Amino acid sequence: MERLWPIDLTPRINYLRTIWSEMARTHSHLLWLGLLADAFGFESMFMQFWRIREKVLDLLEHTTGHRVIQSVNIVGGVRRDIDELQKRMIANVLAEVRKESQSLIKALIQDYTVKKRTVGVGVLTKEQAVSLGCVGPTLRASGVSEDVRLTKYHAYGELNFEPIVESSGDCYARAAVRARELFQSIDLQLEALSKLPEGEIAVKVKGNPPPNEAVMRTEAPRGELFYYAKGNGTRKLERMKIRTPTYANLPAVLVLLPGCQLADVPVNVLSIDPCISCTER
Amino acid sequence: MPVMLPTVLRNLLDGPATRLYPMQVREPFQNARGHVVFNDEKCTLCSVCALRCPADAIDIDKESRTLSFHPARCIVCEVCVLGCPSDAITLISKWRTPFSRKPVEVHEARGKKPRTPM
Numbered sequence A: 001m002e003r004l005w006p007i008d009l010t011p012r013i014n015y016l017r018t019i020w021s022e023m024a025r026t027h028s029h030l031l032w033l034g035l036l037a038d039a040f041g042f043e044s045m046f047m048q049f050w051r052i053r054e055k056v057l058d059l060l061e062h063t064t065g066h067r068v069i070q071s072v073n074i075v076g077g078v079r080r081d082i083d084e085l086q087k088r089m090i091a092n093v094l095a096e097v098r099k100e101s102q103s104l105i106k107a108l109i110q111d112y113t114v115k116k117r118t119v120g121v122g123v124l125t126k127e128q129a130v131s132l133g134c135v136g137p138t139l140r141a142s143g144v145s146e147d148v149r150l151t152k153y154h155a156y157g158e159l160n161f162e163p164i165v166e167s168s169g170d171c172y173a174r175a176a177v178r179a180r181e182l183f184q185s186i187d188l189q190l191e192a193l194s195k196l197p198e199g200e201i202a203v204k205v206k207g208n209p210p211p212n213e214a215v216m217r218t219e220a221p222r223g224e225l226f227y228y229a230k231g232n233g234t235r236k237l238e239r240m241k242i243r244t245p246t247y248a249n250l251p252a253v254l255v256l257l258p259g260c261q262l263a264d265v266p267v268n269v270l271s272i273d274p275c276i277s278c279t280e281r
Numbered sequence B: 001m002p003v004m005l006p007t008v009l010r011n012l013l014d015g016p017a018t019r020l021y022p023m024q025v026r027e028p029f030q031n032a033r034g035h036v037v038f039n040d041e042k043c044t045l046c047s048v049c050a051l052r053c054p055a056d057a058i059d060i061d062k063e064s065r066t067l068s069f070h071p072a073r074c075i076v077c078e079v080c081v082l083g084c085p086s087d088a089i090t091l092i093s094k095w096r097t098p099f100s101r102k103p104v105e106v107h108e109a110r111g112k113k114p115r116t117p118m
Helices: A011-039 A043-064 A084-110 A112-118 A126-132 A171-194 A245-256 A262-270 B005-013 B048-052 B079-083
Strands: A213-220 A223-231 A237-243 B035-038 B058-061 B066-069 B089-092 B105-108
Touching: A011 A043, A011 A084, A011 A171, A011 A262, A043 A084, A043 B005, A084 A171, A084 B005, A112 A171, A112 A262, A126 A245, A223 A245, A245 A262, B035 B066, B048 B058, B048 B079, B079 B089
Parallel strands: none
Antiparallel strands: A213 A223, A223 A237, B035 B089, B058 B066, B066 B105
């Protein structure tokens, strides 16, 4: 929305938004890894991952006020700040999360039964992924190096970031991409915390949105999230369009499902990380 | 199998990972968005909260001087708290207890509007 005016934001706002979106990515990937384990019956691993995820959700509640629906962004900045005590708490909790998830992910990725259920299942070739319009980890697991964070929005231009790509395109590759992105997002958060600049957390915004249109693409945990806003000078917006990443990844399911075994259906559908409630938008 | 063994042993020997709720309740965090509380003494029925609420959880009736709040519709977004000019709404960090029927809170506003000097 800030691109409608356009408004210049302070660096601190960009860094805070980066930290919170990476924290949301951490908790979403931990959720997905738990669901993957649940999809082929490994329920105790599912419970272990969600136990670790509770620590990240507590961090989110300490800093933004709520666990999943953070609503910490306003037009012109953010609503809450991270002080020194919270910075140390975030660093400690993230170190614990990294240590515990390393041992669990090693057990998940190297397990023979997990490999039997996911390697070679639901293969999406590079050409299919690009022509179907897939986004996010689904695309990166098929060998395409495409990540919206490379457009350097928020503070990603100043952080050390490379997209994670795997080439085999099956469910195992998608799990590997998300597991490596989990560790990468913990590293990005710690780096952003150490570089957090001083400044205001909200910029004053005057007046109604001018008659202008703006497009914003961000990298949600599931893929590319697309926002389009059009103002007309009054208090209400003329048009607002949101395209969620699950909507772009769903055609891949149509290609993955035909010909697979019945027990592979949940694994295939889950490997694109569907959020059906977002698709309804 | 040996990769999972340390985790399995740790799970067997450590205690439960969950809290025995409702016997043990965790203290709410300081920054948490819990629920919204109205103060009858300060409310002047200016209706800023009702106009701003995205979930239509506040109804203002000027004839009977009451404010009806529907907690089941409230999404705890803090917009009313930030918009109230007389500081009559506060945000408490404790979450609301579950209810089986949707309640409606009716508050009688007793605040007086500050008179502007002529």
